[in-house]
Amino acid sequence: MKDKIKNIVLPASFGILMIALWEGRMIHKLLGFKPFQLPIPSEIIKTLSKNFNKAIIDTLTTVNGALVGLVIGCIIGFLVAVIATQFPKWGYTGLTVIATFNAIPIVALSPIMNRWFESGFGQKVGVVTVVCMGAMAINSYRGLNDLKPFARDLMQSYAASEKEVFFKLRLPNCLPSIFTAIKINVPAALMAAMISEYFAASTSGLGFGVKDNLRKGMMAMGWSYIVMASLVGIILYLFIIVVERRAIKWHASQR
Amino acid sequence: MISKKERLRVNIVWVIGIFLVWELGAFFLAGVLNDPMADAKLPYLHTIFWVIIQNFSELLGAAGLTFSRAILGFILGAGVGFLLAIVMSLSKTVEKIAFPYLIFSQMVPVLGLAPIIFNLVRDMNTSRTIIAAYITFFPVSVNMLSGLTSVDNEKKELMYSYAAGKKSIYFKLMIPYSLPYLFAGLKIAAPMSVTASILVDMLGSSGGIGVKLLYSLYSGTKDMFWASVFTSAAMGIISYSIILILEKKFIPWKKEVVQKEGA
Amino acid sequence: MKKRNLLLFVVAAAATIMAACSSDKSATGGTETTAAETTAAVETTAAETTAAGGELDKVTLQLKWLPQSQFMGYYVAAEKGYYEEEGIDIEILPGGSDIIPEQNVYNGVANIGVTWVSSLMTYQAQGYELQEIAQIFQKSGLLLVSKAETGIASPEDLAGKKVGNWFGGNEYEILALLEKYQLDKNSDLELVQQDYTMDQVKEGSIDAASAMTYNEFGLLLESGIAKEDLNVIDMNDEGVAMMEDCLFVNSEWAAENEDLIVRFLRASIKGWAEASANPQAAGEIVYNVDKSVSLEHQVYMAEEVAKLVVPEGFDPANIGSIDMAAIQQTADYLALYNKDLAATPVVDDSTFTAKYWEEATK
Numbered sequence: 001m002k003d004k005i006k007n008i009v010l011p012a013s014f015g016i017l018m019i020a021l022w023e024g025r026m027i028h029k030l031l032g033f034k035p036f037q038l039p040i041p042s043e044i045i046k047t048l049s050k051n052f053n054k055a056i057i058d059t060l061t062t063v064n065g066a067l068v069g070l071v072i073g074c075i076i077g078f079l080v081a082v083i084a085t086q087f088p089k090w091g092y093t094g095l096t097v098i099a100t101f102n103a104i105p106i107v108a109l110s111p112i113m114n115r116w117f118e119s120g121f122g123q124k125v126g127v128v129t130v131v132c133m134g135a136m137a138i139n140s141y142r143g144l145n146d147l148k149p150f151a152r153d154l155m156q157s158y159a160a161s162e163k164e165v166f167f168k169l170r171l172p173n174c175l176p177s178i179f180t181a182i183k184i185n186v187p188a189a190l191m192a193a194m195i196s197e198y199f200a201a202s203t204s205g206l207g208f209g210v211k212d213n214l215r216k217g218m219m220a221m222g223w224s225y226i227v228m229a230s231l232v233g234i235i236l237y238l239f240i241i242v243v244e245r246r247a248i249k250w251h252a253s254q255r
Numbered sequence: 256m257i258s259k260k261e262r263l264r265v266n267i268v269w270v271i272g273i274f275l276v277w278e279l280g281a282f283f284l285a286g287v288l289n290d291p292m293a294d295a296k297l298p299y300l301h302t303i304f305w306v307i308i309q310n311f312s313e314l315l316g317a318a319g320l321t322f323s324r325a326i327l328g329f330i331l332g333a334g335v336g337f338l339l340a341i342v343m344s345l346s347k348t349v350e351k352i353a354f355p356y357l358i359f360s361q362m363v364p365v366l367g368l369a370p371i372i373f374n375l376v377r378d379m380n381t382s383r384t385i386i387a388a389y390i391t392f393f394p395v396s397v398n399m400l401s402g403l404t405s406v407d408n409e410k411k412e413l414m415y416s417y418a419a420g421k422k423s424i425y426f427k428l429m430i431p432y433s434l435p436y437l438f439a440g441l442k443i444a445a446p447m448s449v450t451a452s453i454l455v456d457m458l459g460s461s462g463g464i465g466v467k468l469l470y471s472l473y474s475g476t477k478d479m480f481w482a483s484v485f486t487s488a489a490m491g492i493i494s495y496s497i498i499l500i501l502e503k504k505f506i507p508w509k510k511e512v513v514q515k516e517g518a
Numbered sequence: 519m520k521k522r523n524l525l526l527f528v529v530a531a532a533a534t535i536m537a538a539c540s541s542d543k544s545a546t547g548g549t550e551t552t553a554a555e556t557t558a559a560v561e562t563t564a565a566e567t568t569a570a571g572g573e574l575d576k577v578t579l580q581l582k583w584l585p586q587s588q589f590m591g592y593y594v595a596a597e598k599g600y601y602e603e604e605g606i607d608i609e610i611l612p613g614g615s616d617i618i619p620e621q622n623v624y625n626g627v628a629n630i631g632v633t634w635v636s637s638l639m640t641y642q643a644q645g646y647e648l649q650e651i652a653q654i655f656q657k658s659g660l661l662l663v664s665k666a667e668t669g670i671a672s673p674e675d676l677a678g679k680k681v682g683n684w685f686g687g688n689e690y691e692i693l694a695l696l697e698k699y700q701l702d703k704n705s706d707l708e709l710v711q712q713d714y715t716m717d718q719v720k721e722g723s724i725d726a727a728s729a730m731t732y733n734e735f736g737l738l739l740e741s742g743i744a745k746e747d748l749n750v751i752d753m754n755d756e757g758v759a760m761m762e763d764c765l766f767v768n769s770e771w772a773a774e775n776e777d778l779i780v781r782f783l784r785a786s787i788k789g790w791a792e793a794s795a796n797p798q799a800a801g802e803i804v805y806n807v808d809k810s811v812s813l814e815h816q817v818y819m820a821e822e823v824a825k826l827v828v829p830e831g832f833d834p835a836n837i838g839s840i841d842m843a844a845i846q847q848t849a850d851y852l853a854l855y856n857k858d859l860a861a862t863p864v865v866d867d868s869t870f871t872a873k874y875w876e877e878a879t880k
Contacts, residue, residue, distance in 0.1 A: 007583050011352045031375060037624070038371060038643040082294050093269045096495060102446035103491020105453045107615065108468055108484050115295045118723050135394060135443045142439040177439075180401040184394045184443065187361035193366060198615075199713040201723060203685065207364075208711065212463070214366050215686030217620060217641040218858055222367060230362040251405065292721045313809075370621040377626055379611070457614040459580075461808075469615060470584060470810035472712045475737045477812075 048224035059228050062206040065121055066193035069128020070185055074128065077136025078161075078178070084086070085144040085170065086162070102134040106192050110199040120202030127196040131174055135188065136181040143177025146169045176251050179244040180214045186236045190229060199224040294477050298406045306482040313321070314467070321463040322490050325452035328387025332451075332511060335388060335436050336395030337437070343396075344403035361393050369458060376500055383455040390451035395440040402436025403429050438502040446491035453487055464490070482500070573780050574599040574607035580628035583613040585808045586718035587819035588732060588763070589632060590800040591654065591827070595789025604781035612808075620646060623768055628640045630774075630782060635761035635848045637687045639863040640856065647769040650870045652783055652838035653845070654790065655826040656757035660691050661735055662751040665719065670749050672700045673756065679725040682712030692728065693855040694758040695751070716741070726751075733820035760848040762826075765838075769868070776874070783878035787838050794834065832840060835879070840872050 021027055023041050028034070035043070048055060080098050084091035106127055113126040147169060156164050190206075197207025206229050213222035277300045285293035307314060339357075343350035365386060372382045406429055414424045456465020464487050471479035581589050592610055595601055601608040611628055613619065616880070619631035620641040637676045642648055662681070664670040670679060673695055682688045689709075696703050703709050710724065716738050718724040729735040739745060765786070772779055793800035801817030828834050842865065849863040867873075 006348075006351075010348055011355050014352045015355070022270070028493055033371075033374060034645065037374065037621075071312050073431065090265060090268075092262075096492060097269070097273070098543065099442060099446055099495045100491040103449040103487050103494070104484055105450045105487065106471070107454065107457065107465075107470070108480070108487070111472060111715060111717075112296070112484075114311055114713050115292050115717060115721070134446065138439050138442045139398070142435055145433050155539065176405060178402065180398060180436075180439075183401075185395050187358055189391065190362060191364065199711075201682075201710045201718065203709060203711050208685070211366060212685045212687075216402070216637065216856070217618075217644050217646070217687075218856075219644065221858060226363055226367055230359040233358045233362045235360050292717060294713075295717055321657050356826065365616045366618075370618060373622060373623045373627050454616075457616055457618045459612050459614045461585075461612055462591060466584070466612075466614075466808075467810060470808070473584070473733075474716075474811045474815060475741060477716055478813075 036219060039223050043220045044224045044227055045237035047220040048227065050157075051221070051224070055224065055228055058204050058206050058225070059232060061204045061233055062124075062190070062197065064230075065124030065196075066128050066189040068190040069125040069193065070132050071181075072125065072126070073129040073132025073189070074136045074178075074182065074185060077133040077138075077181070080137045080138050081139075081141040081144055084141055086166070095141055098137045099134045101130050104130070105132065106195040107199075109209045110196045113196065114199060114201065114233050114252030118201070120197070120205070124193050124196045124205075128192045131192040132185045132189055132195050136178070137175040137183045139181035139184075140174050147173055175248050176244075179240065179248065182240050183237065186240060187233050190233050190236075196227060258385035293379065298481055302478060303485055305410040307485060310479070311480065314464075314482060316492055317462055317464045317467050317483075318486050320460075321449070321452045321456055321465065321487075322493075324383065324387060324455065324463070325448045325490070326496065327384050328391055328451055328455070329445060330486065331384065331388035332391025332448060333441060335397045336392035336440070336444070337399055339392070339396045340399035340403060343400055347360045350400070357396070360389070365390075365454060365458070379459060382465070383458055383460065385451040386458070387448060387451040387455045390454070391444050391448045394447065395437070398440025398443070399437045400435055402433030405436070406432050434506050438498065438506065441498045442495060442502075445494035449487060449490045449494055520553045528579055530732045536676055536824045537612060540673060543562060548683075554868065557596055557737075566797070569651065570815040574602065574605055575781075576607045576609065577601070577603070577630065577778065577782055578611055578628040579617045580617070580622045580631040581613045582619050582632045582763070582811075585610070585612050586733075587797075587801050587804045587816045587823055590789030590793040590797075590804050590820050590823060591786055593789070593804050593807055594793040595785045596822050598789065598792070600785035600788045604785045606778070606782055608782075608785075608787045618781050620648060620766075623766065624648060624649055626768070626771070626849055629771060630765055630767050630779075632763055632765060634687065634692055635764050635845060636852050638764065638766050639849060639852050639869075640652045640687060640859065643859050643861045643863055645860070649768050649769045649772060649868065650766045650845075651772070651779060651874045652765040652786075653761060653840045654760065654765060655823075656832060656841065657826045657829050658691065658753045659731045659762060659822070659826050660688075660693070660759075662692065662721065662753075663729045663738065664749045665722075665743075666747045668725045668749075670726050670751075673701075673751055675705050676726060677701055680708045680710055680723070680832075682718060682724040684714070684728060685711050688728065690851050690855045691758050691760050693772050696762075696849045697751065697854075698756065698758060706796045728798050728851070728868040732819045732826070736818045736822065740815065756838065758851065760851055761841075761844050764840075769805070772874075779874045780877045783838065783874055787878060789836055790827055790837050793820065797821040813820055838875055838879075840870055842870065845870055 019041050023033065025040065028038065028040075039047075069153070077098065080091075080094050084095050109127050109130055110123065113123040117123045117126055151169055151173075152165065155169055160168070194205070194207030194210060197205040198211045202208070204224050209225040210222050210229075213219075213225065261401065277297070281297045281299045284290045284297050285299075292297065339353070343353055367387070368386065369382070372385055373379070377380045377383065410428060410432075411424060414428050419427065453463070453465040453468065456463035457469055458465055464483055467483045468480065470489075471477075471483055576772050579592060581592075583589075589610075592608075596608050596610065603880070611622075619628070619633045620638065622628045622629040624641075624646050630651075632654075635653070638648060638650060662673075662676075664679075668679065669675060675698070678697070681692065683692050688689060692709070693703060698708075708714070711725050712718050712724055716727065716729070719727045719738065720741065720743075727734075729738065735750075738748065751804065767779060785820060796822035798817055801820035804817045804820070805811075805813045846865050849865050853859060853862050863869075
C-alpha cells in the first residue's frame, strides 16, 4: 500500500514542481522564451476550460480512430508473427515486409488513405493500422521464439504436439512482449491519428485542432489540444500497465 | 536452420509474389472497376519502377541525404533510449517519475516541437538531428527497459551470492540478457528513424526524400510521389536489414537457440 | 572477438563515409550556387560601384513554402546578383509543412520572412513583435473552384454543398464570402478540410475546393480538365479579398538593421520587377533551383503570380507598396472570423511600416 502511494505521489509531485516552474516562468527565463511562444499552464487551462466541450468531442473523435486502428494493427502484426513462427521458412520474410511499413511516413500514408476512404474515420483507422503493425509483429515474434533454453526440448521430450508447444509454451512466453508492443503502440497510434487529421477531409479531431491553431499562431489553443492528447496517452498507458500487471503476474518484470 | 541459399530463394519468391499481387490489384482497380483515382490509390508497380529508374540518380542523391541524417538521428536516439532504460531500471522511483513524461514527450507533434527546438538551438541542421532523435528514442527505451526488468530475480540473486557489484551485474547479466529486447526495439526504431528523417526533411531542408515527397504530393505528380514512397520503403528495408545483421553478430547465442529450434 | 570488432569498425566506417558523402554533396551544392552568384556579382559590380567593399552582410529569407515561382522575385534577384550589388549575401530558406515563418523570424533562425498578411496579424496580436515591410502580392490569389456539373455558378449555389479549404488561417476569405451571401457555415453547407492535392475535386468527394490561381488551379488544368468545365469564384470579384504574400521582419532586428532592410528591399523589388516583366525566364530560373516540379508548371505559376504582383493598371514602379486600405480590410475580416484572436489587429506604422519601401524606391 505504501508503495502504491509512493507510485502516485512521486511522479505527481515532480509534475507539480515542473508546472510551478513553468507557471512562474522560470523555464521561460532559463531557455529564453516569451510566454506567447510557449504558453504558461494557467493560460492553457483557461483556454481549455473555455473550449472544453469542443475539446472533448475532438478528443473522442481522435481516440476512437486511434483505438480501432490500434486493435486492427496489433491483430495483423500478431498474426504475421505467428505465421513467421509456425512457418519459419516462408513466413519469416513477412516480418521484414511489415517492418518496412514503419519507414513510410504518415505524411505520405495519409493522402493515400484519403483516396481509399472517403470518411475521415476510415482514413484515420487505415493510417493507424499501418503504423501499429510493425512494433507488434517484431515484439511478439521475439516473444514467441525467444524461449527459455531447453524449454522446447523439454516439451519435445513430453512428445508435445506443435499445437501444444504453441499454446502452452510460446503464447505465455509471448504475453510480456505483446504488452511491450502495446506500450509502444499507444502513443504511436494517437500520434498517427493526429497527424492523419492534418490531411483528413474533416474539421474535427485533436490533430486538426493542433495544426489549425498552431499554424494560426493561437498557441494556447494549440497547446491545450496537445495537453489533451498527452492526458489521453497517459491514461491509456496506465490502463495498459494495470492490465499487464494482472495478466502476467508470474513474470519477472512484475515482481 | 535455413541455409542462405534457401533464404534467398524464399525472398525471391516473396518479391515476385508481392509484385504479382500488386499488379493484379492495380489491374483490378484500373481495368475492371475503372476507378478514376486508380493512379492515386494503387498505381501499377511497373510504372513506379519505371519512374524510379528514370529518376534514379536524383532519388539516390535525395535518399543518401535522408539516410545519412537517419543514421545520425538513429544513433543519437538509440543511445538516449538505451541510457534512459538503464537509468530507469536502476531505480523504480526514476521509472515511475519519468514514464508519464516520456508519454507526454511522444504526444507533442513536430509542429509544436519545432519552434521550441529552433528557439533553443537556432541552427536548422542541429535542430533537425535533435528532432529526428527525439522521434526515435521511445521504442528503444521501452523495449530495453522491458528486457532489463525481465531478468529473473534468481539470476540476480545468484550474482549477488557471488558478491558481484551492481556494475558487474549490469555488464555480465542484465545487459547481455536484454540484448534480444534491445534489438527488437532497434528493429522498430530503425525504419522509424527513416520516417523521422523524412519528416525532418520537410522542415525547410533543401534536399532529401521528404522534400521530394512534399513536392510531388502538392504538385500532383502521382508517379513521382509513389516513387518517393518506394524509396523510403527501400530505405526502411535497408535499415532493418542492417539491424538484423548486427543482431546476428552481437547475439551469437541466439543463433544457437534458433538452430536447435529449427532442428 | 576480433572478428566482431572488425565488423563494428566496418559498420561505423561505412556510416561515417555515407554521412560524409552526403554532407559533402550538399556542401558542394551550396558552393556551386554561390559560385554562380559571385560570378554574376563580379560582372555587375564591374559596371556599378554600389557594392560594399568585399564584406557582404548575411541575410536569411524564410519562405512560406517550397521553392516555386510564388517566390520568383527573390530567386531572380539572387540569380542576377542584385543582392550582391547591395552588399548582401542572401540565403533563401525553403518552407515546409512544419515550418512557420513567423516563428523562425521571431526566433532569429531567419531575418526576413514571407507570409500571408492575415497570418502575420494573428501573430502580432499574440504579442510577437513583427512588422511588415513590403506587400508583394497586391491581390488575393484565392479561388473557389468547382466542376461545372456540380452547378455552382455563383456563391449562393454553395448552399448544401461540400466546400473545402486548407484551414490553419487560410479560411477567413471563405468565411467572409459565406457571410456575405448569408450562408451559415455550420448549417447551410459542409465546410471540410482539403488535403493539398486536387484529387478531392476530381473524384468528387468535395464539391467546391479552394485553389490558388497560381498553383492548384493550374494543377487542375494540367490534369486535363478544361477551363470551360470549371466554375470559379474569385475572392477579388466578390470584394472579400484578404492580402497574401508580404515581407516581414522582427521589429527589434529591424531597428538595428534599417539600412540592410532598405538594401534588401531594393534588390528584391528589382528582382520582382524583372520577374513580372518576363515570367517565362523567371519560371526557368526557379525550375533550375529545384527541378521537382515541371518547368511548365513553374512558368504557369510565374505568369499567374505576375498578375498578382503587378495587376492590370498597376504601376510596376510601385511593386511592394503597402495599400493600407486593403490591409485594413484584411484586419477587419480577421477580427470578424477569428473570434479567439488575442487582440484586435493593429494597423499602423509600427506593424505595417512603409518607410523602408519608400527609402528603397526613392
